[in-house]
Amino acid sequence: MDLREYLKAGLKKSGIEIEDNKAEKLLKFMEIVLRENKKFNLTAITDEKEFIEKHIIDSAIAVKYIKNEGKLIDIGSGAGMPGIIIKILNDDMDILLLDSLNKRVNYLNETIKELELNNIEAIHARAEELSHDKDYRESFDYVTARAVAKLNVLTEYTTPFIKSGGKFIALKGSRGNEELEESKNAIGSLSCKLLDTHKINLPYSNAERDIIVIEKIKPTLDRYPRKQAKIKKSPL
Numbered sequence: 001m002d003l004r005e006y007l008k009a010g011l012k013k014s015g016i017e018i019e020d021n022k023a024e025k026l027l028k029f030m031e032i033v034l035r036e037n038k039k040f041n042l043t044a045i046t047d048e049k050e051f052i053e054k055h056i057i058d059s060a061i062a063v064k065y066i067k068n069e070g071k072l073i074d075i076g077s078g079a080g081m082p083g084i085i086i087k088i089l090n091d092d093m094d095i096l097l098l099d100s101l102n103k104r105v106n107y108l109n110e111t112i113k114e115l116e117l118n119n120i121e122a123i124h125a126r127a128e129e130l131s132h133d134k135d136y137r138e139s140f141d142y143v144t145a146r147a148v149a150k151l152n153v154l155t156e157y158t159t160p161f162i163k164s165g166g167k168f169i170a171l172k173g174s175r176g177n178e179e180l181e182e183s184k185n186a187i188g189s190l191s192c193k194l195l196d197t198h199k200i201n202l203p204y205s206n207a208e209r210d211i212i213v214i215e216k217i218k219p220t221l222d223r224y225p226r227k228q229a230k231i232k233k234s235p236l
C-alpha cells in the first residue's frame with residue numbers, strides 16, 4: 001500500500017474520511033517535519049508509517065470533537081501537532097499556534113507558508129502569560145494540547161483562552177483517565193466541567209489513547225492562570 005492509501009485507510013478506520021488533496025497535504029506536512037527535524041529537533045519518530053499513525057492520525061482524531069468553524073488555539077504546538085493537522089482537515093477554522101520556544105515558532109510560520117495554509121499563524125509566548133492579555137483571554141471556541149503537561153497543569157494553561165461554552169480537547173496517552181482523576185479540583189476551580197472522555201485505539205498498532213473533552217462553564221477567575229513556578233509547585 002502506498003503512503004497515501006495507508007494514511008487514508010488508517011483515518012477511515014478511525015472514523016475520518018478525507019479527500020486525496022487533503023491526504024497529499026498531510027503527507028507534505030510529514031515531509032517538511034522530517035526534513036527540518038535535524039535543525040529543530042521536532043520528533044523522535046522518523047519511520048514514515050509510524051509517523052502517519054502516531055503523529056498524523058493521532059492528532060487528526062481531534063477533529064471528531066470539533067466543528068469546522070470558529071477559532072482554535074493549539075498550546076505547545078511544537079512541530080505543528082495537532083494544530084496544523086486540524087487546519088488541513090478543517091479548513092474553515094481560524095487557528096493560532098502557540099509555543100514558548102521561538103525557533104519552533106519560526107519553523108511553524110515557515111511551514112504554514114510552504115503548505116499554503118490561510119487563517120493560521122504561530123506566535124511566541126508562554127500560555128500562562130498570554131492568557132492574561134485581554135486580546136486572547138476568553139476569545140477562542142476551542143483549545144487543544146498534546147504532549148505538553150499533565151492534565152491538572154494543562155487545564156490551567158489552556159482553559160482561560162476559551163469562551164464560556166468553549167471546549168478544551170486534551171489529546172492524551174493511555175493514562176489520560178488517571179490524570180483526569182487528579183484534575184477534578186483543577187477543572188472545577190477553573191470554571192469548567194468534564195464533558196466526555198473517549199478511549200481510542202490507533203488503527204495499526206492498536207495503541208491506546210484517551211481524549212478528554214472539558215467545557216468552560218463561566219469566565220475564569222482573574223487570579224488564574226497563576227505564575228508558572230506556582231502552577232508547577234502547587235498544581236490545582
Ligand SMILES: C[S@@+](CC[C@H](N)C(=O)[O-])C[C@H]1O[C@@H](n2cnc3c(N)ncnc32)[C@H](O)[C@@H]1O
Binds near residue numbers: 077099125145146
Ligand atoms: C513535547 S512538545 C509537544 C509538541 C506537539 N504538541 C506534539 O504533540 O508533538 C511540547 C511543546 O510545548 C511547548 N511548551 C511547553 N510549555 C509551554 C507553555 N507553558 N506555553 C507554550 N508552549 C509550551 C514546548 O516548547 C514544546 O514545543
